[in-house]
Amino acid sequence: MEIQAMTAFEIKKGIEEGKFTSEEIVKMLFERIKEVDPKVEVYITLCEEEAIRSAKLVDEKVRKGEKLGKFAGVPIAIKDNICTDGLKTTCASKILEDFIPPYDATVIKRLKEEDAVIIGKVNMDEFAMGSSTENSAFMKTKNPWDLQRVPGGSSGGSAAVVAAGMAPVSLGSDTGGSIRQPAAFCGVVGLKPTYGVVSRFGLVAFASSLDQIGPLGKTVEDCAMLLEVIAGEDKMDSTSAKEKYDTDYLSALDGSVKGLKVGVPKEFFGKGLNEEIKASMESVIEKLREMGAIVEEISMPITEEGLSSYYIISSAEASSNLDRYDGIRYGFRAEGYESVDDLMTKTRTEGFGKEVKRRIMLGTYALSSGYYDAYYNRAQKLRKEIKREFAETFEKYDLILSPASPVLPFLSGEKSENPMEMYLADIYTVNINLAGVPAISLPCGFSKDGLPIGIQIIGPHFGEKKILKAAYALEQEIKVDTLAIK
Ligand code: GLN
Numbered sequence: 001m002e003i004q005a006m007t008a009f010e011i012k013k014g015i016e017e018g019k020f021t022s023e024e025i026v027k028m029l030f031e032r033i034k035e036v037d038p039k040v041e042v043y044i045t046l047c048e049e050e051a052i053r054s055a056k057l058v059d060e061k062v063r064k065g066e067k068l069g070k071f072a073g074v075p076i077a078i079k080d081n082i083c084t085d086g087l088k089t090t091c092a093s094k095i096l097e098d099f100i101p102p103y104d105a106t107v108i109k110r111l112k113e114e115d116a117v118i119i120g121k122v123n124m125d126e127f128a129m130g131s132s133t134e135n136s137a138f139m140k141t142k143n144p145w146d147l148q149r150v151p152g153g154s155s156g157g158s159a160a161v162v163a164a165g166m167a168p169v170s171l172g173s174d175t176g177g178s179i180r181q182p183a184a185f186c187g188v189v190g191l192k193p194t195y196g197v198v199s200r201f202g203l204v205a206f207a208s209s210l211d212q213i214g215p216l217g218k219t220v221e222d223c224a225m226l227l228e229v230i231a232g233e234d235k236m237d238s239t240s241a242k243e244k245y246d247t248d249y250l251s252a253l254d255g256s257v258k259g260l261k262v263g264v265p266k267e268f269f270g271k272g273l274n275e276e277i278k279a280s281m282e283s284v285i286e287k288l289r290e291m292g293a294i295v296e297e298i299s300m301p302i303t304e305e306g307l308s309s310y311y312i313i314s315s316a317e318a319s320s321n322l323d324r325y326d327g328i329r330y331g332f333r334a335e336g337y338e339s340v341d342d343l344m345t346k347t348r349t350e351g352f353g354k355e356v357k358r359r360i361m362l363g364t365y366a367l368s369s370g371y372y373d374a375y376y377n378r379a380q381k382l383r384k385e386i387k388r389e390f391a392e393t394f395e396k397y398d399l400i401l402s403p404a405s406p407v408l409p410f411l412s413g414e415k416s417e418n419p420m421e422m423y424l425a426d427i428y429t430v431n432i433n434l435a436g437v438p439a440i441s442l443p444c445g446f447s448k449d450g451l452p453i454g455i456q457i458i459g460p461h462f463g464e465k466k467i468l469k470a471a472y473a474l475e476q477e478i479k480v481d482t483l484a485i486k
Helices: 009-016 020-041 047-063 107-114 156-165 181-187 220-230 275-290 302-324 339-350 355-368 373-394 420-425 428-436 462-477
Strands: 041-046 073-077 117-122 169-174 189-192 213-218 261-263 294-298 399-403 439-446 452-458
Touching: 009 047, 009 156, 009 220, 020 041, 020 047, 020 302, 047 117, 047 189, 073 156, 107 117, 107 220, 117 156, 117 275, 156 181, 156 213, 156 261, 169 189, 169 220, 181 189, 181 302, 181 452, 189 220, 189 399, 213 220, 213 462, 220 439, 220 462, 261 275, 261 373, 275 294, 275 399, 275 439, 275 452, 275 462, 302 373, 302 420, 302 428, 355 373, 373 399, 373 428, 399 462, 439 462, 452 462
Parallel strands: 073 117, 073 169, 261 294, 261 399
Antiparallel strands: 041 117, 169 213, 189 213, 189 439, 399 452, 439 452
8 A cells, every 4th residue: 555545553553563664654655745745835844864763763663572652653744833852843933933842742742652753843824823824934735635725724734744645644733623624624534632631731822721732634543543642631731631531532433323412503504604515514414314323403502603702712812822922032033123122022023924913913902901801801701601502512412513614625815815704714613612622523525626525523521432433433434535645
């Protein structure tokens, strides 16, 4: 089998069984990257030498018959807002263009402990703000299914890298949909875990009460396997969940949805939803019923208001989190300043892109003493209501089903001058972050023009096993091609 078509699971198995070595896999992958990446433009940084060195260490373990990690020899691409020791981490921003972290994020540490091989860092919207990866300071990643179109965002690089066969799996981050929406746009699987299940230590903060790291891959199985490695309590992250929950995610993949109660909010089928996506959703509902699930229409009226609450809260948190980029402590520093204030102003003016500045201004405004009650407090109240609505729904239903995105992958440049239109691309995903629950985006077919369509399966807090179980069962039934460039 060719490297681009292989799943993480197949690679791991092949290495364990001695069918090939990790070094062979990694070298083949770099060949593939050299051929395909000039077209798709995914990788900001590649670490070929280091990757080959790690692969050789795994092969050494295989030869000696030593115990192998859960991700032994499997290559992985990392979103460029996750800190990697000694390897540039830019957040696709000029302000961090040359930043080399002196430590690993907890997820990276865990991947290394399980013998994974890091291939490089992939493109994103600057500081994870955006839905198209067009806000990167460095390059515009293309959608591998149609190079004229965007891969979604902000983890557009993490989704495109998998769909283009330039890494079997990747890590992304999701604050309001940034794993699930690009996964849908690129026709791959992407999962946002329950808030607190995956450590945020070493993830460059956008909106700390919403951010989660999660897996993207060609299959549900790969995402489950990767989640097993990165999930679990971490003392380095004070918001890491202390509750007891199972992390043996692979064991949930039994192929059955029999008896599962699935709610489909009617509000998610209103105007603004693309007709082909709607039709695709309807056939998935049909399929689930045939497979023995109980699917019912429900109503979640407050959820419709989520977008405004999300953009106030996330921008407020961003305005505070991003104050550390001042040209003094680390990162880019502007030249030719006259005072400390001038240095900070110039650095931030030159270092941040347009969208990041927009969010900082919006957030600062919402938090200012005169407007705090009118905006921030109201957004927080709405967030509470949204949480309550989800909690009540999950008292009656195991899962909630919705589209992952209201629109098909759009043309590059189509929405970049209209932030409101861009924000609407997140209408189905932001509520899940506000509520802190997990959700998976699963490819379920293509439009008549061959563009991928994704559905979203949402679960209750710590319901990862439930959503993986349902997604796996559906995946086995509908079998969608996830490799765009053969
Ligand atoms: N597109 C959303 C935003 O721009 C979500 C981003 C994210 O999840 N990181 O805020």
